[in-house]
Amino acid sequence: MTFRYTLEGATGTVRMAAAGRGVFTGTLGPLAAPKxxxxxxxxxxxxxxxxNATTSARPAYVTLYNYCTPG
Incomplete structure (x- = not known):
C-alpha cells in the first residue's frame, strides 16, 4: 500500500506498513515549514x-500548519 501527495508542485510517494487490524501507517515528510x-x-x-491495484476515488487531506514546531 502506498500514498501519494503533492505539495507546492512537488509530488512524493510513500510506502505504507501494516500496523494490524486493517490499519496502515506511513510518514509524510520531511517537509519544510510553510509560510x-x-x-x-x-x-x-x-x-x-x-x-490488482486500485486508487482512492477522491483524495483525503492532511493540513500542514505554519506554526507547528518540527519534531
Missing part, C-alpha cells in the same frame, strides 16, 4: 496479492 498553512491532498493506492 502559511497548507492542505495536502493524499491519494492511497492498494494492491492485492494477485497484483
Amino acid at each position: 502559511q498553512s497548507s492542505r495536502i491532498p493524499i491519494e492511497v493506492t492498494a494492491v492485492d496479492a494477485a497484483g
Whole structure:
C-alpha cells in the first residue's frame, strides 16, 4: 500500500506498513515549514496479492500548519 501527495508542485510517494487490524501507517515528510498553512491532498493506492491495484476515488487531506514546531 502506498500514498501519494503533492505539495507546492512537488509530488512524493510513500510506502505504507501494516500496523494490524486493517490499519496502515506511513510518514509524510520531511517537509519544510510553510509560510502559511497548507492542505495536502493524499491519494492511497492498494494492491492485492494477485497484483490488482486500485486508487482512492477522491483524495483525503492532511493540513500542514505554519506554526507547528518540527519534531
